[in-house]
Amino acid sequence: xADASSxxxxxxxxxxxxxxxxxxxxxxxxxxxxxxxxxxxxxxxTLHNMESRGISTGFGFLDRVSGFGILQSLIEYNETSTxxxxxxxxxxxxxxxxxxxxxxxTIIGFIMGVLRLSSNWxxxxxxxxxxxxxxxxxxxxxxxxxxxxxxxxxxGPRQAxxxxxxxxxxNRGLYLPAPVFxxxxxxxxxxxxxxxxxxxxxxxxxxxxxxxxxxxxHTVYASLAILILVPALVFFAxxxxxxxxxxxxxxxxxxxxxxxxPELFALxxxxxxxxxxFIAETVRSGIQAVSHGQTEAASAxxxxxxxxxxxxxxxxxxxxxxxxxxxxYLNLTKNSSLAAAIGYPDLVAVFAGTTLNQTGQAVEIIxxxxxxxxxxxxxxxxxxxxxxxxxxxxxx
Amino acid sequence: xxxxxxxxxxxxxxxxxxxxxGWLRRNLFSNTINSALTLFAIYLxxxxxxxxxxxxxxxxxxxxxSRDACTSGxxxxxxxxxxFSTFMYGFFPDNETWRINLIFIALIACMVPLFIEGFRHxxxxxxxxxxxxxxxxxxxxxxxVFGLEQTETSQWGGLxxxxxxxxxxxxxxxxLGIMLALGRQATNMPAVKSMCVLFIEFWRGVPLITVLFMSxxxxxxxxxxxxxxxxxxxxxxxxxxxxxxxxxEVVRGGLQAIPKGQYEAADALGLSYWKKMxxxxxxxxxxxxxxxxxxxxxxLFKDTTLVIIVGLLDVLGMVQNALNDPNWxxxxxxxxxFTAFVFWIFCFSMSRYSQSLERKLHTGHxx
Numbered sequence: 008x009a010d011a012s013s014x015x016x017x018x019x020x021x022x023x024x025x026x027x028x029x030x031x032x033x034x035x036x037x038x039x040x041x042x043x044x045x046x047x048x049x050x051x052x053t054l055h056n057m058e059s060r061g062i063s064t065g066f067g068f069l070d071r072v073s074g075f076g077i078l079q080s081l082i083e084y085n086e087t088s089t090x091x092x093x094x095x096x097x098x099x100x101x102x103x104x105x106x107x108x109x110x111x112x113t114i115i116g117f118i119m120g121v122l123r124l125s126s127n128w129x130x131x132x133x134x135x136x137x138x139x140x141x142x143x144x145x146x147x148x149x150x151x152x153x154x155x156x157x158x159x160x161x162x163g164p165r166q167a168x169x170x171x172x173x174x175x176x177x178n179r180g181l182y183l184p185a186p187v188f189x190x191x192x193x194x195x196x197x198x199x200x201x202x203x204x205x206x207x208x209x210x211x212x213x214x215x216x217x218x219x220x221x222x223x224x225h226t227v228y229a230s231l232a233i234l235i236l237v238p239a240l241v242f243f244a245x246x247x248x249x250x251x252x253x254x255x256x257x258x259x260x261x262x263x264x265x266x267x268x269p270e271l272f273a274l275x276x277x278x279x280x281x282x283x284x285f286i287a288e289t290v291r292s293g294i295q296a297v298s299h300g301q302t303e304a305a306s307a308x309x310x311x312x313x314x315x316x317x318x319x320x321x322x323x324x325x326x327x328x329x330x331x332x333x334x335x336y337l338n339l340t341k342n343s344s345l346a347a348a349i350g351y352p353d354l355v356a357v358f359a360g361t362t363l364n365q366t367g368q369a370v371e372i373i374x375x376x377x378x379x380x381x382x383x384x385x386x387x388x389x390x391x392x393x394x395x396x397x398x399x400x401x402x403x
Numbered sequence: 404x405x406x407x408x409x410x411x412x413x414x415x416x417x418x419x420x421x422x423x424x425g426w427l428r429r430n431l432f433s434n435t436i437n438s439a440l441t442l443f444a445i446y447l448x449x450x451x452x453x454x455x456x457x458x459x460x461x462x463x464x465x466x467x468x469s470r471d472a473c474t475s476g477x478x479x480x481x482x483x484x485x486x487f488s489t490f491m492y493g494f495f496p497d498n499e500t501w502r503i504n505l506i507f508i509a510l511i512a513c514m515v516p517l518f519i520e521g522f523r524h525x526x527x528x529x530x531x532x533x534x535x536x537x538x539x540x541x542x543x544x545x546x547x548v549f550g551l552e553q554t555e556t557s558q559w560g561g562l563x564x565x566x567x568x569x570x571x572x573x574x575x576x577x578x579l580g581i582m583l584a585l586g587r588q589a590t591n592m593p594a595v596k597s598m599c600v601l602f603i604e605f606w607r608g609v610p611l612i613t614v615l616f617m618s619x620x621x622x623x624x625x626x627x628x629x630x631x632x633x634x635x636x637x638x639x640x641x642x643x644x645x646x647x648x649x650x651x652e653v654v655r656g657g658l659q660a661i662p663k664g665q666y667e668a669a670d671a672l673g674l675s676y677w678k679k680m681x682x683x684x685x686x687x688x689x690x691x692x693x694x695x696x697x698x699x700x701x702x703l704f705k706d707t708t709l710v711i712i713v714g715l716l717d718v719l720g721m722v723q724n725a726l727n728d729p730n731w732x733x734x735x736x737x738x739x740x741f742t743a744f745v746f747w748i749f750c751f752s753m754s755r756y757s758q759s760l761e762r763k764l765h766t767g768h769x770x
Contacts, residue, residue, distance in 0.1 A: 027591070151719070342610065344610040347712060377609045
């Protein structure tokens with residue numbers, strides 16, 4: 008009797024093979040070995056193939072002279088620069104396109120998203136048409152359209168379209184007036200930085216006062232006043248130490264000013280219009296996610312419509328909007344690589360394209376290019392996650 | 404002394420709140436800003452639309468076979484009609500194009516029952532379309548057996564290639580994506596989980612264009628000497644790996660949406676891991692991720708245009724190619740508008756389908 012009951016109390020130890028922990032361990036070891044063997048196989052093949060084709064390895068090529076020019080460069084660059092500098096030029100051009108694209112796409116996207124929800128039937132339908140047309144057409148096709156079909160058919164410099172004799176759009180690109188800074192501009196620069204710092208402190212103070220007393224302070228108007236008035240006063244007090252360099256037609260093209268090359272123009276246009284269509288949908292669904300009860304409660308409390316929007320709807324909508332907005336920014340950054348198709352000198356075009364063709368060091372170059380995009384994606388998601396955490400609902 | 408209370412008949416509502424006028428007042432002229440916006444929009448439309456429609460339809464040239472037929476100043480659709488077969492079939496031999504048509508007709512015939520409400524064998528048919536149909540399609544397209552003339556992959560192009568890349572990429576990525584999603588959910592196996600996370604995040608973090616570059620220049624280096632892949636196959640491998648990461652994330656969303664009770668119930672029944680996943684979790688999860696998969700398919704369908712970069716000629720590539728023909732210089736707008744229309748039809752109808760599916764499947768899975 009005693010034997011039987013103790014047998015029942017201590018069940019037989021399960022067989023090792025049916026122990027979930029042991030099985031998980033075995034499975035992981037098998038999986039790791041398979042992956043390691045696969046990587047080893049690839050690395051061995053690659054090394055062997057490169058040796059037999061006479062391709063050198065290593066990153067020494069970055070110090071060699073590139074010998075080709077680049078259409079647009081934000082830093083000093085010419086044919087005698089190194090491949091390392093080519094990489095930097097391409098990277099800066101990629102960042103330029105991404106930043107411009109994110110800026111315009113956000114503006115167009117938010118406007119279109121709000122218009123989509125307009126009570127005006129015609130406006131709402133127009134916004135819907137915009138969204139449905141542009142997000143259902145491949146981005147590359149849109150880039151080709153703006154670049155080849157529209158850009159190539161713009162008038163030449165002599166018949167350029169102009170706005171107020173300072174902005175010129177022709178098939179050579181968009182010419183804008185360039186600011187030229189003179190020696191005394193330092194004071195204005197300091198004033199701008201100082202007023203930005205002042206605005207940040209003002210916003211903090213206003214928020215603290217709002218949380219302590221409930222009194223609202225019009226931070227927006229005050230900040231705008233500080234940001235515009237203070238630098239303007241300093242600027243004129245120091246004798247206007249800056250002038251605009253207007254582009255002017257000389258010979259067959261414009262001289263002076265800054266030029267937005269047609270490739271950049273078409274690329275930014277296509278990227279922002281395409282991404283804005285997605286952002287508009289994000290904004291629309293974010294605003295619709297704020298339940299109507301919230302707006303009604305706000306008006307029951309006696310909040311003005313503008314306050315309802317600012318204090319009730321937008322903070323709640325932003326929480327829904329930010330995560331998909333982040334992925335749209337990531338998509339835009341990755342899509343900026345389509346620049347290569349129309350010859351805009353971005354990272355893929357000058358580095359994974361021209362440099363790869365000249366040096367043949369495929370493995371290193373593709374690895375560098377891919378890691379750049381991975382790092383860019385990581386930076387954007389870290390920043391947006393930080394912003395999201397700041398905006399997230401703080402449950403009390 | 405009772406007199407019947409007979410109410411007067413209801414007065415009609417004020418004329419300005421019903422009918423066309425009421426609708427106009429409510430929707431277009433509800434306040435000053437709206438009225439101004441409406442008038443501005445009407446002005447914009449009336450200046451932009453007539454020239455657009457004139458160019459597109461009324462002044463366009465439709466009939467002819469060379470650029471001499473384009474005289475009226477509108478769009479020259481002759482360019483599109485003259486090149487139509489290359490846009491659709493690429494450089495496929497002219498007398499073999501029936502094979503491509505047959506694939507499409509068969510595919511549509513297989514797909515139609517999937518949309519019919521109450522058709523009993525949807526799952527079986529779906530599995531047939533995903534796993535058996537591609538073999539049939541490949542035999543027809545490639546030929547070389549059953550007396551069919553063999554074709555080269557370099558002859559495949561146009562819309563055929565676009566659809567081929569997108570559908571093969573998506574179907575091949577499906578099993579891989581499901582395995583990756585399961586791996587990412589396997590919390591008791593940290594090594595497997597971290598490998599899956601690394602794989603997924605890597606492919607999601609890089610642009611497709613670098614993936615295509617990689618598959619065209621690096622893949623040949625990865626293979627043992629003497630083994631070489633066709634250009635199309637290399638692009639397909641890149642697209643499949645890329646797409647599998649996106650599908651994995653969609654499937655993960657579905658796995659997370661299944662209530663924990665389902666997992667626990669399967670464990671309580673003593674089902675093994677694969678039985679639990681295959682019989683309980685995945686059938687429910689796959690049902691709710693169909694809209695998400697359709698959305699990634701749409702994204703991939705648009706992205707396949709990038710294969711131009713590695714020298715494959717999809718429908719956009721064929722149009723670019725035709726635009727370089729000296730006989731047809733200067734008709735880029737027509738070419739792009741036509742291609743945009745083709746893509747738009749596909750993407751718009753698929754996204755509408757995915758939206759309606761989402762509404763239909765919305766019930767019963769929200770916690």
